Amino acid sequence: MDAFSLQLEFDRRLQHLYSQSEIRFLYQQISGHFTRESEIRNALLRLEQSEPYQYIIGESTFYGKDFVVTPSVLIPRPETEELVELALQRIALEKDFKEHLTIVDIGTGSGVIPIILKIHQPHAVVWGIDVSPEAIEIAKSNAQRHLQKIEFVCMDYLRSSFPVQNVDVLISNPPYISEEELQNIERNVLGFEPYNALFAPGPDPLVFYRKLAKDAQSHLRSGGLVLVEINQKLGNETLDLFNKVCTRTELIQDLSGNDRFVVGIK
Ligand SMILES: C[S@@+](CC[C@H](N)C(=O)[O-])C[C@H]1O[C@@H](n2cnc3c(N)ncnc32)[C@H](O)[C@@H]1O
Secondary structure (H helix, E strand, C coil): CCHHHHHHHHHHHHCCCCCHHHHHHHHHHHHHHCCCHHHHHHHHHHHHCCCCHHHHHCEEEECCEEEECCCCCCCCCHHHHHHHHHHHHHHHHCCCCCCCCEEEEECCCCCHHHHHHHHHCCCCEEEEEECCHHHHHHHHHHHHHCCCCCEEEECCHHHCCCCCCCEEEEEECCCCECHHHHHHCCHHHHCCCCHHHHECCCCCCCHHHHHHHHHHHHHEEEEEEEEEECCHHHHHHHHHHHHCCCCEEEEEECCCCCEEEEEEEC
């Protein structure tokens, strides 16, 4: 079958799921990645099941760079690019920040946050922590791919003591969706992305932020920065937790106008 007919078939079979421009984009991604017709047809079948194209091609772009993703890791989101951008801006603004920063990312997933921060702060010692051994393996392969040395640790953050002292920057995009919000989550997210990357365990959707605030109290150096991505519905509650440990805090909206980040200086 020629490329034009294959593209028409994409249009016909995906039009109930996606807009025309989305189908064009998906076709470009799939045909740019696979060459054989059988592979493209198999990808089309997976798209029909609502599987995210990033898992089909095994890659996702974040902050202008390509990263390996598998169903063991969350597909990095544009809001998290904004979090990284905020971190880089705030690091540049802090006059007492030396080159040799210690940066810790909690819930590192595919490793996108520590890898981009390390690329922009090459003298920093950067840590990435995750409970999932599969995620840590993906994060390590991404660090290798981008030639960055990151200290990855596989541990359950909620049940462990904090592994690094005197931290300059504590950053995290932890699981923050509550079980009550389950019915609002789209099929392609719920059916394919790791549950424990999306949902906070148990009844308290702020469980990670409580621990992050406590660890900021004990392990972030005075003048250090904490930056977290948050549940848009819990902006003020999350801010309150960091108000208790920081001298200055801000609740910041994402580009869609939702409360999405809390930034604090201790
Ligand atoms: C929302 S995802 C963020 C992934 C990545 N940082 C990103 O922004 O694309 C949350 C991550 O936290 C990890 N996680 C969940 N529970 C954890 C725990 N108890 N300790 C450490 N990491 C945990 C998940 O495996 C997942 O990779």
